[in-house]
Amino acid sequence: MPQKTVVEVNNLKKTYYMPGGMSQNVLKGVSFQIEEGEFVAIMGHSGSGKSTLMNTLGCLDRPTSGTYLLDGKEISKLSDEELALVRGRTLGFVFQNFNLLMKRTIADNVSLPLLYQGISKTQMYTRAKAMLEKVGLAGYENRIPNQLSGGMQQRVAIARALINNPKIILADEPTGNLDSQTSDEIMTFFQSLNKQGITIILVTHEPDVAMYAKRLIRIADGVVEYDGSVKEYMERQHV
Amino acid sequence: MFNLIFSEAWISITAYKMRTFLTTLGIMIGVAAVVLMVAVGQTVQNVIDESFESMGGNLLIVLPGASTSGGVRTAMGRPTVSRQDMDSIKELKDVLTTSYATQSGVQAVYGKNNWSVNAMGTTPDYLDVGNWEIDRGIMFTERDLKSAASYVVLGQTVVDELFGFEDPIGKSVRLQNIPFLVIGTLKSKGPGLTGDDQDNLIMMPFSTLRQKIRGARQPQMVSIGFVKVNSENKLDTVLQRVTYLLRARHHLKDTEDDDFTIRNMAELVEQVKKVGFYLSLLLAAIASISLIVGSIGIMNMMLVSVTERTREIGTRKALGAPNRWIMIQFLVESILISFMGSLMGLVIGITTSQIGGYIFEKEVPISIWTVILSFSVAVIVGVVSGLFPAIKAMKLDPIDALRYQ
Numbered sequence: 001m002p003q004k005t006v007v008e009v010n011n012l013k014k015t016y017y018m019p020g021g022m023s024q025n026v027l028k029g030v031s032f033q034i035e036e037g038e039f040v041a042i043m044g045h046s047g048s049g050k051s052t053l054m055n056t057l058g059c060l061d062r063p064t065s066g067t068y069l070l071d072g073k074e075i076s077k078l079s080d081e082e083l084a085l086v087r088g089r090t091l092g093f094v095f096q097n098f099n100l101l102m103k104r105t106i107a108d109n110v111s112l113p114l115l116y117q118g119i120s121k122t123q124m125y126t127r128a129k130a131m132l133e134k135v136g137l138a139g140y141e142n143r144i145p146n147q148l149s150g151g152m153q154q155r156v157a158i159a160r161a162l163i164n165n166p167k168i169i170l171a172d173e174p175t176g177n178l179d180s181q182t183s184d185e186i187m188t189f190f191q192s193l194n195k196q197g198i199t200i201i202l203v204t205h206e207p208d209v210a211m212y213a214k215r216l217i218r219i220a221d222g223v224v225e226y227d228g229s230v231k232e233y234m235e236r237q238h239v
Numbered sequence: 240m241f242n243l244i245f246s247e248a249w250i251s252i253t254a255y256k257m258r259t260f261l262t263t264l265g266i267m268i269g270v271a272a273v274v275l276m277v278a279v280g281q282t283v284q285n286v287i288d289e290s291f292e293s294m295g296g297n298l299l300i301v302l303p304g305a306s307t308s309g310g311v312r313t314a315m316g317r318p319t320v321s322r323q324d325m326d327s328i329k330e331l332k333d334v335l336t337t338s339y340a341t342q343s344g345v346q347a348v349y350g351k352n353n354w355s356v357n358a359m360g361t362t363p364d365y366l367d368v369g370n371w372e373i374d375r376g377i378m379f380t381e382r383d384l385k386s387a388a389s390y391v392v393l394g395q396t397v398v399d400e401l402f403g404f405e406d407p408i409g410k411s412v413r414l415q416n417i418p419f420l421v422i423g424t425l426k427s428k429g430p431g432l433t434g435d436d437q438d439n440l441i442m443m444p445f446s447t448l449r450q451k452i453r454g455a456r457q458p459q460m461v462s463i464g465f466v467k468v469n470s471e472n473k474l475d476t477v478l479q480r481v482t483y484l485l486r487a488r489h490h491l492k493d494t495e496d497d498d499f500t501i502r503n504m505a506e507l508v509e510q511v512k513k514v515g516f517y518l519s520l521l522l523a524a525i526a527s528i529s530l531i532v533g534s535i536g537i538m539n540m541m542l543v544s545v546t547e548r549t550r551e552i553g554t555r556k557a558l559g560a561p562n563r564w565i566m567i568q569f570l571v572e573s574i575l576i577s578f579m580g581s582l583m584g585l586v587i588g589i590t591t592s593q594i595g596g597y598i599f600e601k602e603v604p605i606s607i608w609t610v611i612l613s614f615s616v617a618v619i620v621g622v623v624s625g626l627f628p629a630i631k632a633m634k635l636d637p638i639d640a641l642r643y644q
Contacts, residue, residue, distance in 0.1 A: 060557060060637050081561050088559015099554040099641065103254035113558040115243060160558070
């Protein structure tokens with residue numbers, strides 16, 4: 001089966017200009033491709049440019065130069081409004097601190113991305129219900145986030161990320177606020193999603209978490225330091 | 240799409256019930272104050288209108304004596320206008336009728352009852368000129384005026400005080416120990432502009448008053464003359480004609496000032512109405528200060544809300560919310576708060592003004608303009624106080640907003 005490229009970044013550079021004429025090159029020419037169905041972990045120390053790369057991949061930020069093709073579409077030159085549209089249709093976000101709306105029901109939270117797609121309220125609810133069933137939270141539709149455990153809240157966030165059938169799931173330290181047992185649970189869940197063919201990009205600094213992925217892209221000082229199998233990298237580290 | 244934004248906004252503001260309620264309170268008090276003040280102003284104007292109407296429209300009033308003489312204010316009331324003057328004015332073009340009167344305070348007695356009353360000597364046409372109506376019986380006639388008949392027509396207060404439930408027609412009342420036959424009663428007019436009791440009055444022929452109650456060195460002279468004109472826009476021309484006629488009759492030289500004063504009632508009404516209008520405007524302006532304060536309250540609350548919900552805004556943007564949508568949602572939240580406040584304020588304002596009207600026995604109008612005004616104010620206040628916070632929310636960078644703690 002010929003694999004389809006969903007992410008293609010070429011010589012991606014990002015420079016932050018600070019007041020007083022100072023500038024800082026955070027990304028110094030990053031290139032890689034991600035095929036459909038991959039499970040990629042992006043690792044790197046803080047200050048390595050990992051977050052900037054993540055924001056760019058998440059269409060929250062534009063590169064200073066270079067190209068970024070998402071699902072075959074060049075997005076580095078899009079306007080804010082167009083970027084919002086791309087985020088809503090092709091991406092699913094999972095955050096470290098879940099970022100659920102605490103005053104809203106679980107169903108409202110899960111269906112939030114559909115709100116901006118012009119889908120009717122009843123349809124939103126039906127799809128949220130179906131998605132909650134998929135993440136093992138059937139019957140929790142009308143609860144509020146505070147009534148759920150951290151692991152359950154993160155599953156709500158995953159359901160929210162999946163509801164618009166995104167091309168990629170972007171998970172930014174998804175286990176950062178969870179205990180190790182719940183972390184394993186969530187990562188296993190990500191693995192099972194990946195087995196169903198969903199492309200996942202995971203940003204983490206924990207090797208244990210990265211182990212759940214198949215491929216590792218390690219960023220250091222604004223460039224790709226390693227790109228390959230997670231296992232090989234880990235084995236090399238342990239020698 | 241709009242119903243979705245609307246429901247998002249509604250859920251967001253109802254999530255913080257206490258805060259939303261307190262914010263609406265500011266607008267509520269402002270709108271209630273404006274509604275109440277406008278109602279007070281309009282009621283005052285209505286009272287003024289009614290009082291003037293009860294005095295009769297299209298009227299010129301002729302007073303003896305000059306208001307100024309050679310640029311100096313002089314005492315008015317020197318008898319200069321006579322019954323004959325007033326009768327001759329009746330012949331002028333565009334004059335419907337004239338009347339005149341003089342008054343005297345007397346003590347009226349019927350049986351054991353005793354009442355202090357205003358006796359008015361006048362002509363039968365005074366009914367028409369002064370907007371009076373006969374309740375029971377009849378008015379005296381021109382013939383009674385010529386013969387100085389001892390007939391009286393009683394105001395409602397006099398009827399109540401002297402006769403109670405007895406029928407006064409055909410009875411005899413004593414004024415200064417002279418008996419007078421009651422031939423009619425007047426319909427009640429209620430209190431006048433200054434709150435005086437217009438119904439505490441006894442009418443009798445002018446000549447009767449002069450001969451039997453209060454004589455004068457010049458018995459033909461009147462205290463006040465009335466000229467009823469056939470239409471409002473003829474008032475000025477008739478005023479000119481009356482002036483010429485009286486100057487001629489009084490043999491005044493060109494260099495001499497008028498020895499009488501003519502007042503145009505319609506003009507006076509206009510002036511008092513203007514005062515009433517500015518009064519209501521002033522009241523509304525003072526009340527709208529509280530609206531401004533309420534509006535600042537909304538802006539403050541929305542700014543707090545944007546800061547507090549920074550992460551929510553970041554999340555919404557990451558999940559695909561266009562900037563436009565974020566801005567409109569916050570704007571709608573602010574308009575909703577303002578709108579609810581206005582609605583409550585309108586209800587409270589109208590209720591209070593109606594209760595006030597009930598207590599003071601005045602009819603308080605509910606004007607459609609008050610309703611339209613308060614809703615326009617609601618939308619304007621909502622937009623004005625919500626715009627800045629909404630733009631702030633719109634401009635938040637999703638990356639920073641998501642990182643916000």
